[in-house]
Each structure stands twice: as structure tokens, then as C-alpha cells.
Amino acid sequence: MDAARLVEEYVRGDFFFATAETTLHAAGVAAELTGTDEVALAERVRTVLPTAAAPVAVGVLPFTSAEPDATPGRLVLPETVRFAGPAHPGVNRLPRRDVGTPVRVRSLPDGRRHAAAVARAVTELRARNLRKVVLARALDVEFAEPVSPEAILCNLVKDNRRGYTFGAGLPGGRTLVGASPELLLSRRGTRVVSHPHAGSMPRSPDPVTDTENGKALLASRKDHIEHAVLTEAVAEALRPFCRTLDVPSVPELVSTPTMWHLGTTIRGELADRDVTALRLAAALHPTPAICGTPTESARQLAGELEPFERGYYAGAVGWVDAEGDGEWAVSIRCAEVAQRSLRLYAGGGIVPESDPDAELAETSAKFATLARAMGFPRGWPAGHEGG
Numbered sequence: 001m002d003a004a005r006l007v008e009e010y011v012r013g014d015f016f017f018a019t020a021e022t023t024l025h026a027a028g029v030a031a032e033l034t035g036t037d038e039v040a041l042a043e044r045v046r047t048v049l050p051t052a053a054a055p056v057a058v059g060v061l062p063f064t065s066a067e068p069d070a071t072p073g074r075l076v077l078p079e080t081v082r083f084a085g086p087a088h089p090g091v092n093r094l095p096r097r098d099v100g101t102p103v104r105v106r107s108l109p110d111g112r113r114h115a116a117a118v119a120r121a122v123t124e125l126r127a128r129n130l131r132k133v134v135l136a137r138a139l140d141v142e143f144a145e146p147v148s149p150e151a152i153l154c155n156l157v158k159d160n161r162r163g164y165t166f167g168a169g170l171p172g173g174r175t176l177v178g179a180s181p182e183l184l185l186s187r188r189g190t191r192v193v194s195h196p197h198a199g200s201m202p203r204s205p206d207p208v209t210d211t212e213n214g215k216a217l218l219a220s221r222k223d224h225i226e227h228a229v230l231t232e233a234v235a236e237a238l239r240p241f242c243r244t245l246d247v248p249s250v251p252e253l254v255s256t257p258t259m260w261h262l263g264t265t266i267r268g269e270l271a272d273r274d275v276t277a278l279r280l281a282a283a284l285h286p287t288p289a290i291c292g293t294p295t296e297s298a299r300q301l302a303g304e305l306e307p308f309e310r311g312y313y314a315g316a317v318g319w320v321d322a323e324g325d326g327e328w329a330v331s332i333r334c335a336e337v338a339q340r341s342l343r344l345y346a347g348g349g350i351v352p353e354s355d356p357d358a359e360l361a362e363t364s365a366k367f368a369t370l371a372r373a374m375g376f377p378r379g380w381p382a383g384h385e386g387g
């Protein structure tokens with residue numbers, strides 16, 4: 001199967017997930033399983049998968065299912081599932097697709113207020129004895145014409161050779177599209193891998209500045225603190241499931257076409273083969289890459305400071321098969337696409353050492369993954385930060 005064909009054949013409502021090694025396309029809904037208890041949902045999926053027509057479940061977990069009217073996790077047993085090899089270099093033959101011109105862009109909150117929320121978070125971290133909280137903002141973009149998630153996904157796949165590029169149908173005809181650098185969890189047999197990311201600097205078209213940015217990130221004490229909180233939490237969540245766990249003591253510099261990050265590859269050997277990739281993802285989520293530490297207090301603080309619901313942003317997206325193998329990415333660098341509008345999300349980890357203006361700039365830089373795929377100029381959304 002040709003991976004580029006899977007990109008061409010993707011239509012809104014389908015599920016698509018491309019990594020550096022494999023491309024997955026799933027279509028149709030033989031059954032849908034939803035629920036706010038992710039561990040229970042993982043167990044239901046494990047029970048039904050062996051007799052499913054296509055023995056793979058695909059879907060999304062929300063950022064939080066803690067509130068009473070929470071967004072539920074949504075797993076689909078598709079009618080058809082096709083796997084192919086890597087999308088690159090085959091997708092190079094596909095033309096870039098036009099996404100249209102926005103007629104209105106609104107930042108939620110506006111840039112000034114986001115920086116003020118970061119300053120407030122820094123104060124609250126001390127007052128509430130938190131080590132880290134992740135604060136996000138959103139950009140609402142409106143178009144005069146219907147906006148095509150197929151076009152955005154195609155461009156995202158072309159732009160991102162590595163990482164996890166996804167499109168997932170959501171209730172109400174909406175689509176979550178994105179290209180995340182971050183692996184929450186993969187399981188193959190008894191081998192599990194997580195690749196948590198925290199600590200960021202923007203890439204630059206100027207090679208000298210670009211290299212300097214990478215070096216500055218590697219040397220940044222603030223970013224190493226932010227990263228250490230994350231790695232510790234991921235290791236702690238995986239340890240009860242693993243016979244062995246390898247946690248490197250120093251993160252490595254990783255890159256996407258738009259960002260530098262600190263990343264740590266954590267590898268484990270499962271003690272019990274019956275624990276599925278989805279069950280492990282549910283145990284890990286939400287990590288301090290998108291929530292904070294301690295988890296509950298950070299979730300509450302983010303909820304107090306962010307003027308919108310995260311929905312499926314900062315959740316997880318992926319698949320699990322009847323053997324329990326699968327791959328789940330953290331759903332960041334993404335947008336939720338409706339008919340003539342979409343909402344982009346970007347967040348950043350705040351620690352007591354964080355600087356509000358630098359954090360605002362970091363969210364702008366993170367929007368570039370989607371902005372680039374939509375054909376917007378470099379530096380967008382400058383000029384739209386005012387809300």
C-alpha cells in the first residue's frame with residue numbers, strides 16, 4: 001500500500017496517523033466507544049477488539065475528563081484499516097493544497113492577557129506549592145469559504161517527516177488535525193517507549209541563529225527544570241507496569257521543522273503483556289508536558305487561568321490493536337476544524353523561573369506548525385495577538 005494514496009484518500013470523519021515508520025488510515029464506524037473513565041474505556045476496547053471486523057481501535061482522549069460535563073474519550077472500531085510504510089518521500093509528489101484566506105483571527109485570551117496569566121501562574125506556583133503548570137491559548141480563525149481538513153492534513157504530512165501527524169473525526173462533523181512531536185506511549189509486544197518533550201526554542205531560517213537557539217535551549221536551566229519534572233512523572237507512571245525501565249538522566253535536543261525541544265526517550269519492558277497501549281496511555285495521561293505537577297492542582301490552576309475548554313487539545317490521539325500493541329501521541333500542535341472556522345491551540349510549561357513575554361512568544365512559535373500547513377506567512381499570527 002502506497003502511503004501517499006492514504007493521504008489522498010483521507011476524507012473528513014476518517015482517522016489518519018502517520019509516523020516516520022508507518023502510515024495508518026481508518027474509515028467507517030463499525031462501533032463507537034465513548035467514556036470519561038479512560039481506564040474503563042481501555043478495558044472495554046480490549047474486550048471488544050478480538051471479535052471486531054477490523055482489529056484496531058482508533059481515536060482521541062480529551063485533556064481532562066474530570067469535570068461533570070467533560071469531553072469524553074472517543075474510540076472508533078472502523079470498518080476498514082489500512083497500514084502503509086512511511087509517507088516520506090512518497091508524499092513529495094502530492095501538490096500542496098490551498099486552505100483559503102482567513103477573514104478573522106482572534107486570540108483567546110489576547111497576547112497581553114496571556115502574558116498576565118503566565119505572571120499570575122508564576123505567583124500561584126509559589127503560593128500553592130506547585131512545581132509546574134502548562135498554560136495554553138487558542139486562536140480562532142474564520143474563513144469565508146468552507147475550510148478543508150483534508151488540505152491541512154495533506155500539507156502537515158508533507159511538512160513533517162518525523163513526529164506524529166494525525167487527523168481524527170470528532171462529534172459534530174469536526175476534525176482534530178495536527179502534527180505532534182511527542183510520543184506519549186508506544187507498545188510492541190512487551191516493549192514500551194515514551195518520548196516526553198518539554199523545553200522549547202523556535203527554529204530560525206538563519207542557520208547561525210538556528211544553531212544558537214538549539215544551544216541556548218540545551219544550556220537553559222529553566223528548561224531543564226521544566227523537563228525534569230516531566231521525565232520524573234512519566235517514569236513514575238510507567239514503573240508499576242514495567243520489569244525494567246531505562247530513564248536517561250540527561251535529555252537530548254530534538255527538532256521539528258518549527259521548534260527545538262528537550263526530549264528524553266524512556267524505554268521499558270512490560271511485566272504483564274495483557275496491559276494494552278491504550279491502558280498505558282490512560283495511566284500516563286495527563287503528563288506534565290501538557291498539565292503540570294502535582295497533576296490535580298495544575299489542572300485546576302490551568303482551568304482557572306485559561307478562558308476556554310481544551311477539548312481534545314492536550315489529550316492523546318492514536319490506535320491500539322487486538323494484541324494490545326499501539327501508538328499514542330500527545331495531541332498538541334493541532335487545530336479543531338469546524339465548517340468555516342478552526343481553533344488552533346498552543347501552550348507552554350510554566351515554572352517559577354518562567355518569563356511571561358518569553359512564554360507568549362513561545363506559544364506564537366508553536367502555532368507555526370499549523371500556520372505553515374495553512375500557507376500563512378512566517379511570523380503569523382503577529383498582528384492578531386490583540387484578540
Ligand SMILES: C=C(O[C@H]1C=CC=C(C(=O)O)[C@@H]1O)C(=O)O
Pocket residue numbers: 134136182197198199200261288289290332333345346347348349350366
Ligand atoms: C503544550 C505544548 O507543548 C508541550 C510540548 C513540548 C514542549 C513544551 C514546552 O516547552 O512548554 C510543552 O510542554 C504545546 O505545543 O501546546
